[in-house]
Structures are given as structure tokens and as C-alpha cells.
Amino acid sequence: MARHLITSAIPYINGIKHLGNLVGSQLPADLYARYQRGRGHEVLFLCATDEHGTPAELAAAKAGKPVAEYCAEMHETQAEIARGFRLSFDHFGRSSSPQNHRLTQHFAARLDAAGLIEERVETQIYSKADGRYLPDRYIEGTCPNCGFESARGDQCDNCTKQLDPVDLIEPRSVISGSTDLEPRETKHLYLKQSGMRGELQDWIDSKADWPILTTSIAKKWLNDGDGLQDRGITRDLDWGIPVKKGDADWPGMEGKVFYVWFDAPIEYIACAQEWVDAGKGADWERWWRTDHGADDVRYTQFMGKDNVPFHTLSFPATILGSGEPWKLVDYIKSFNYLNYDGGQFSTSRGRGVFMDQALEVLPADYWRWWLLSHAPESSDAEFTWENFQQSVNKDLADVLGNFVSRVSKFCRSKFGEEVPAGGAHGDREQALIADLERRVRAYEGHMDAIEVRKAAAELRAIWVAGNEYLQDAAPWATFKTEPETAAMQIRLALNLIRLYAVLSAPFIPDASAQLLEAMKTEDDAWPGNIGAALQTLSVGHGFAVPDVTFRKITDEERAEWQERFAGTRG
Numbered sequence: 162m163a164r165h166l167i168t169s170a171i172p173y174i175n176g177i178k179h180l181g182n183l184v185g186s187q188l189p190a191d192l193y194a195r196y197q198r199g200r201g202h203e204v205l206f207l208c209a210t211d212e213h214g215t216p217a218e219l220a221a222a223k224a225g226k227p228v229a230e231y232c233a234e235m236h237e238t239q240a241e242i243a244r245g246f247r248l249s250f251d252h253f254g255r256s257s258s259p260q261n262h263r264l265t266q267h268f269a270a271r272l273d274a275a276g277l278i279e280e281r282v283e284t285q286i287y288s289k290a291d292g293r294y295l296p297d298r299y300i301e302g303t304c305p306n307c308g309f310e311s312a313r314g315d316q317c318d319n320c321t322k323q324l325d326p327v328d329l330i331e332p333r334s335v336i337s338g339s340t341d342l343e344p345r346e347t348k349h350l351y352l353k354q355s356g357m358r359g360e361l362q363d364w365i366d367s368k369a370d371w372p373i374l375t376t377s378i379a380k381k382w383l384n385d386g387d388g389l390q391d392r393g394i395t396r397d398l399d400w401g402i403p404v405k406k407g408d409a410d411w412p413g414m415e416g417k418v419f420y421v422w423f424d425a426p427i428e429y430i431a432c433a434q435e436w437v438d439a440g441k442g443a444d445w446e447r448w449w450r451t452d453h454g455a456d457d458v459r460y461t462q463f464m465g466k467d468n469v470p471f472h473t474l475s476f477p478a479t480i481l482g483s484g485e486p487w488k489l490v491d492y493i494k495s496f497n498y499l500n501y502d503g504g505q506f507s508t509s510r511g512r513g514v515f516m517d518q519a520l521e522v523l524p525a526d527y528w529r530w531w532l533l534s535h536a537p538e539s540s541d542a543e544f545t546w547e548n549f550q551q552s553v554n555k556d557l558a559d560v561l562g563n564f565v566s567r568v569s570k571f572c573r574s575k576f577g578e579e580v581p582a583g584g585a586h587g588d589r590e591q592a593l594i595a596d597l598e599r600r601v602r603a604y605e606g607h608m609d610a611i612e613v614r615k616a617a618a619e620l621r622a623i624w625v626a627g628n629e630y631l632q633d634a635a636p637w638a639t640f641k642t643e644p645e646t647a648a649m650q651i652r653l654a655l656n657l658i659r660l661y662a663v664l665s666a667p668f669i670p671d672a673s674a675q676l677l678e679a680m681k682t683e684d685d686a687w688p689g690n691i692g693a694a695l696q697t698l699s700v701g702h703g704f705a706v707p708d709v710t711f712r713k714i715t716d717e718e719r720a721e722w723q724e725r726f727a728g729t730r731g
């Protein structure tokens with residue numbers, strides 16, 4: 162049994178996430194966690210809300226609430242929606258937790274002791290109209306690297322370059338739009354990443370199996386221009402983790418907080434501590450400390466492309482720089498973007514479908530299936546209502562749902578509600594089993610490699626194989642002349658329903674549970690030998706005809722939803 166530590170990029174707290182956020186991080190992480198559990202491995206799957214920084218302050222101000230209260234409420238909201246999507250986190254933590262405060266301050270002290278922190282008096286942008294320093298994300302301007310006009314102060318969303326606000330051409334305040342900005346001097350801590358470039362380069366180079374999207378972004382920031390830059394890790398803000406050196410004050414840094422991108426990845430570790438402190442686990446160090454057995458752990462991270470520089474460079478610099486035996490990530494699965502119907506999903510502009518709205522329209526499995534089978538892996542992908550309707554109606558209703566319904570109803574009408582006796586496998590059954598054997602092993606290969614679209618396509622092919630078998634064997638016709646053969650065919654098909662439930666669980670967990678319940682079995686063991694797995698439900702085993710597993714989306718519904726979600730969220 163292997164041990165898998167799995168983390169999803171932690172969703173930011175300033176609102177409910179959209180379907181792009183979901184498919185770019187939490188959902189594929191859940192798919193992988195469910196798959197590894199299904200294979201019998203030990204899994205620790207962690208996620209949390211990312212709660213610090215100015216956008217949280219501003220969202221709280223807009224909601225008319227103190228920021229701590231706003232974050233606590235929004236955390237609950239996000240947790241509830243995550244349950245609705247069946248995201249199977251072992252713990253959904255908070256980056257504002259006391260555990261993360263302590264750990265972040267601890268890392269800062271270690272980095273300082275290692276000579277990796279430098280105090281710099283620097284010039285920051287002060288907005289007179291807003292009466293405050295403007296944090297990176299609240300300054301926009303033209304990217305000096307690619308010319309994109311809406312580059313943010315910390316990063317250009319177009320070319321992904323990490324930026325400093327002072328680099329921007331024609332900067333303006335995002336809060337007020339004011340261009341009356343003036344540079345003022347303030348003292349900050351810098352993490353001397355540039356000195357770790359060689360070490361980081363060697364580490365990235367050793368990851369030959371990583372997705373090209375991940376390594377290409379990492380290498381770009383290691384090598385482009387003057388190479389990896391030192392990174393400011395503190396901010397002039399009220400809300401955040403106070404700058405301290407472990408437990409001790411940090412002279413000259415009073416009233417400042419750590420930069421949200423410094424403390425957010427540390428929450429991956431603190432979240433495991435929260436998991437233990439919440440009484441859900443006994444030992445977090447065996448997952449995170451190589452001196453406590455974490456060398457055996459395989460650690461996989463999931464995220465959208467804009468998060469890659471922080472996970473391939475900044476967070477590893479924190480871990481390596483600490484000189485302590487923390488677990489480093491083994492594999493980073495990154496995603497391109499999902500776009501919405503001819504444009505981009507946007508939280509700030511309320512454009513697209515948001516997770517709470519999606520669940521009002523249809524249950525989680527419909528969304529999970531579409532999003533995962535269209536995951537933006539090799540390029541950006543686009544959500545359209547036509548494609549969603551087509552994919553749901555074809556894959557889920559016509560292929561899987563129809564198979565379940567035909568088999569169970571036919572059996573009930575001809576043999577009653579139990580697995581019928583009689584007949585023996587012939588060539589057609591042997592061929593089906595051989596085909597499924599190949600396909601299931603291919604499916605496992607894609608899931609192990611986290612090739613999400615390929616895995617979905619193979620799973621669909623496994624469903625199709627059952628349908629084609631049924632069409633070809635035609636037990637409703639066979640029944641008239643050879644009822645024993647028809648019984649054998651249906652016995653096989655009922656077992657296929659159980660097999661489908663097991664294989665499909667990572668994608669569509671609710672349907673999977675429904676099918677196992679209908680087949681009156683709790684045996685959800687991952688199939689080794691397919692021939693043997695297809696004999697699990699033996700003669701006389703009872704079953705029930707399940708309610709409609711997946712219904713079709715009508716043209717009227719599609720048109721209605723298209724219109725409802727065409728504008729922006731109020």
C-alpha cells in the first residue's frame with residue numbers, strides 16, 4: 162500500500178469559485194484522491210481557504226463586515242459547496258489558522274537564520290486618493306514584458322511573469338482608478354531566491370516526468386532575463402500573519418504582515434496539523450517530515466497555470482531554504498484555463514457559472530463528468546451549453562444510464578429481481594472480457610499518470626463496450642429461443658453495472674453509490690482480473706431497478722440556462 166499526499170491549490174476567500182477554478186484545481190485533485198483510495202492506498206487529501214491579502218479586506222468592506230468575520234463565513238460557504246460537489250477533502254482548513262500563523266513565523270525565522278532574508282528599504286506605491294499603500298494586486302498597468310494592458314502588480318495574467326508594481330507602465334489604483342500615485346519608502350523583508358537558483362534548477366531538471374506546462378513555466382522564471390529574482394515576503398497591511406521571527410518580535414517590522422503568497426503554501430503543511438487538531442488524524446508529521454517517515458509519501462499538487470511559479474520556485478525555496486527535513490512535492494499537475502462561452506470566467510466581473518449556481522441547475526455528477534472529460538490539459542478549453550448538453554445526453558444518459566436501465570428492467574420483467582441462473586459464457590463473452598481487461602488496464606494507466614481527459618475517454622469506452630455487447634447479444638431476442646443464454650447474458654450485464662459503479666466512482670461518486678445500492682452490494686473492490694470481477698454478483702443475488710441514473714437535458718432547459726448565465730452575476 163502506497164501513501165499519497167494530495168493538495169489542491171487553495172481557493173481564495175473573496176467569493177464563491179467558478180467552474181474554471183473548480184476544474185483547474187479541486188476537482189481533478191478529488192478525482193485522483195478518490196482513485197488512489199479506490200486502489201486501496203492510504204490518502205491524505207488537503208485543501209483550505211486562502212484568506213489573507215487585500216482582496217479579502219476589500220471583499221469584507223464591501224459586505225460591511227469585519228474581515229475575520231467575513232472570512233469565517235465565506236469559509237463555511239465554500240466548505241458547504243465543496244460538500245455539494247462531493248470534494249472528499251480529509252480536511253478543509255484555513256490559512257488564517259493559528260497553526261499557519263505559527264508555522265509561517267517559524268519558516269521566516271529559519272530562513273533568516275540561514276541568511277536567506279534581507280531587509281530592504283524600498284519604494285512602494287502610495288495612493289493619496291485611497292489613503293494607503295497599494296498592494297500589488299491593486300495596481301494595474303501595462304506589462305513591461307509582453308505589453309498586456311491589464312497586468313496586475315504581482316503578476317501578468319497574460320504571460321505569467323511575476324512582477325513588481327513599480328515595473329508597470331502607466332500604473333493606476335484598482336480601488337479608485339486614481340493615477341495620483343506616489344512612491345514612498347518603506348522597509349520590507351526579501352527572500353533571497355536568486356541565490357538558490359542552481360539548487361532549484363537541479364531539482365526541476367530532475368523532474369523529467371512532469372507536465373510540460375509545469376516545467377516550461379518554472380524554467381521560464383528561472384532563466385528568462387536576469388533569472389530568478391528575490392521576492393518581497395512582507396506587506397504594509399493590517400490583515401495577515403504578523404511578521405515575527407518564530408515567537409520573537411522582528412525589530413523594525415512592527416505592524417507589517419507576511420505576503421499572502423508566502424503563507425498560503427505553508428498552509429498545506431499547517432492544514433495537516435489542523436486535521437490532527439480537529440481529531441481526524443493522529444500524526445501529521447509522517448506525511449510531511451522526511452525524518453518521520455514521509456520519504457515513503459508520494460506528494461502531488463494540483464493547480465491552474467498562474468499558480469505554477471509559486472509552487473515550482475517560491476514554495477520550494479521556502480522548504481529548501483529552511484534546512485529542515487520537510488517533504489518536497491513529487492509531482493505538479495497543472496492546468497490551462499477553462500473559458501466560458503466565448504470569453505473568460507471572471508470572479509471580479511461575475512462572469513460564467515459559479516459553483517453554487519451550478520448545483521442549483523443539476524446535481525454534482527453532471528458537472529463533474531463534463532468538467533473532467535473536458536479538462537483544460539493540453540490547451541485552454543471552453544464551456545458551452547451546447548457541448549454540455551450533448552456530452553451529458555450522450556455519455557451519461559444514452560450510454561451509461563441507458564445500459565443500467567435496459568439491463569435491470571429487462572431482468573425484472575423476465576427473470577425477477579435477482580441474478581438469474583443458467584447458461585455459460587461463449588465467444589462473445591470471452592471477447593468482451595478480453596477487451597475490458599485491456600481497457601481497464603489502460604484506464605488505470607491514465608489515472609496513474611493523471612491524464613484526466615484520456616482517463617475519461619477510456620471510461621466512456623468501457624461503458625460503450627457494455628452497450629455494444631448488449632446490442633449484439635440482444636437478450637430480449639435470445640430469450641425467446643434460448644432463455645438460459647439470455648439469463649447468462651443478463652447475469653454478465655448486471656455484474657457490469659457493479660463494475661461500472663466501481664470504475665466510475667472517482668468521476669461520478671453519487672451515481673456510483675446509487676448503482677451499488679441498486680445492485681445490493683457493498684463490494685466496491687477495485688477489479689483485478691476482470692473475468693473474476695464479473696462474477697461478483699452470483700446467481701440468486703437480489704437487486705432493484707434504480708431510479709433514473711442520468712436524465713437528458715432538454716433544448717428548452719439549455720436555452721433557458723444559456724440566457725440565465727449570459728450576463729454577470731449581481
Ligand SMILES: Nc1ncnc2c1ncn2[C@@H]1O[C@H](COP(=O)(O)OP(=O)(O)OP(=O)(O)O)[C@@H](O)[C@H]1O
Pocket residue numbers: 170171172173174178179181182183184185186463464465466467468496497498499500506507508509537
Ligand atoms: N479559468 C480557469 N480555468 C482553470 N483554472 C483556473 C481558472 N481560473 C483560476 N484557476 C485556478 O483556480 C484555482 C483557484 O484560484 P483562486 O481562488 O486563486 O482564483 P483566481 O486564480 O484569482 O481566479 P479568478 O480571479 O478567476 O477567481 C487556482 O489554482 C487557479 O490557478
Ligand SMILES: [Zn+2]
Pocket residue numbers: 304305306307308309312317318319320321322
Ligand atoms: Zn505580460
